[in-house]
Amino acid sequence: MVKTRTFPKGGIHPHGRKTLSNTAAVVRLPFPKTAVVPMSQHLGAPAAVCVAKGDSVEAGQIIGTGESFISADIHAPVSGTVKDIISIVLPNSVRTQAVVIETETTFDESVLENKYRREQNDSDPVARLSSQELISIVKKAGVVGMGGAAFPSHVKFQVPKGKKADYLVINGVECEPYLTSDHRMMLEHTDEIIDGIRAVQKMINAPQVIIGIEKNKMDAVEKMEKAIADRGLTYIVQPLKVKYPQGDEKQLLKAVIKREVPSGGLPIEIGAVVSNVGSIFAVYEAVYTGKPLIDRIVTVTGDAVRRPGNFLAAVGTSIRQLVEAAGGFTEAPAKIVAGGPMMGFSFFDLDSPVTKGTSGILALTDKNLDHSPMTACISCGKCVAVCPMGLQPTKLFRLIDNGNFDEALKLNLMDCKECGCCAYTCPAKIPLVHGFKYGKKMARKKS
């Protein structure tokens, strides 16, 4: 067996808690009666609404166009009538416009299946199309990174002039505790992911493909390896030691190709492109079946959820419907988080919609929470030891707390990935990551 690897500095080992949902096969959620589709589901400029109240839309039709360079198109997840265009706040505190679509009563899964079917006798689209044609398909399908940050994929796959990609690194790490959506994706759609990898490999013209998977998902490693061997491909599956935040692309690159992304830079500067398995599957759907990104797998889990599981939900489905599909709450949750427990956003409105970046819904009971009060920093340095980016959280927080944002910038505040290792390990319970988010905001405001 291949030797397991990991990134060299920092990182933590929180309880995985993945057994709650990692054996639950993905279930297709019924389509919502009304879908609330936000226009800002990705990093960058929000899409502009291009339908009006009263219009009838078909599933897969573009309802929001992302016109600036870093933006993505938004498609209707269901067929129906546009009831309203409203302003909502998403769990990650982004205020955005949203198109409310009332679903037709005749609309169901078979409509989507008939519309987006892979032709059995189709000549291989990856061999047939050029890399630019493939990228424009991805752009048209509104594919974004599905690991959480939701960076528009067509921008990522467009290798800038003068740069060369040596590696395509596939991110199957899923280092966030509780989440299992990528794990289920790799088990249930292995062949599709490999087709998707072939398409992306052609887009970026990378000679080598490495798939990084943490070894708490050995079944996925084996399944991937077998599927690759069956097809006679040369992709490498690299098992990784379990350590958070290995799923951050910078740490993943340190672990699998031993190259470090320079401060403030992008992976392409060291000749690598990183993509999450969820996005690869979305690329597969776009290239082989023409289906835009209108649904995603969401893990609904946590001790307050009756039957934790993984669900294929249409974008715009309310989180309430997801929770109900998982059997509802066993008790009133003390905290609900969109995303994983480390980097997710705590929110309160169950009527918030699922977006392209919603990897999980986590409902925690009061017992899961730590209510110990915040005390003074004793400069123990634990946060410095675990910071994977090599920053000094203790010093940074002190500067920000005193309003000295310029000095914090000099200590590379902007390199903070907000992974939460420092706050997790802090014995004084200081809200370090929140402080850094605040510091970044104030520093941007000043400059």
Place this chain on the structure above:
Amino acid sequence: MVSTIVYAFLSVSLLGALLGMGLAFAAKKLAVKKDERVILVEEALPGINCGACGFAGCAAYAEAIVSEGAEIGLCPPGGKESAEKVSEIMGKVLNFSEKKMVAKVHCNGNRERTQYDFMYKGVEDCNAAILLHGGDKSCKYGCLGLGSCIQVCPVDAISKTDDGRVEVDKDLCIGCKKCVDICPTHVMKMIPYDADYYVACNSFDKGGTVRKICTVGCIGCKICEKKFPESGFIVTNFLSSLDYDSKGVDREGAAEACPTNSICKIL
């Protein structure tokens, strides 16, 4: 024994005298010529270094007035008095007519009167709290009460109230607007020092929404504007505001007629 003391005394005195002469010589010879007016102007300014003029402090503003011809009267804490002194020193005619302005929190929502969405446990700063869903209050325009303004106030004129808001002491306020700049919800606004009434709400939400989440919010009903046209209240974007330059007839009546009591008298 005595001679030792005398020698020591004499040698130290001599040394002191020599070094003193050296210093006196250096002070004359190496003196940096400073415009006397800079010193005078600096004395005429209040000297609290609040930065409201846009310069680094009182000394920098004085320097800028004399050498760069910066505008006189940019100093709100000094007000008319200091501006007159400065213009006298500079030999310029000044027509300074601005009223003294003070900061005021335009929100009366507290734990009892306003609905809260969630419990906030994080960095004690409004600019940090607003990162989470725009703050814990259901109303996204109100005072978050964590006191970003208290931290920046150079004269300690702002204090927390017991009910989760902040208040400005108008007699201490020097009108430097630092709190207005830092406030993330823009609920801190400038009003004249001698203002009699103000609208204690900053919410642009529609009336129905305000009714649901706050008992003292302005619902934009326009009673103040329509029934008391001379009072100076104008409703725009579902929020009443007071034009302090208006005649101000019967503002008391408008305050009494306000269904949510969001027009308040300033004591």
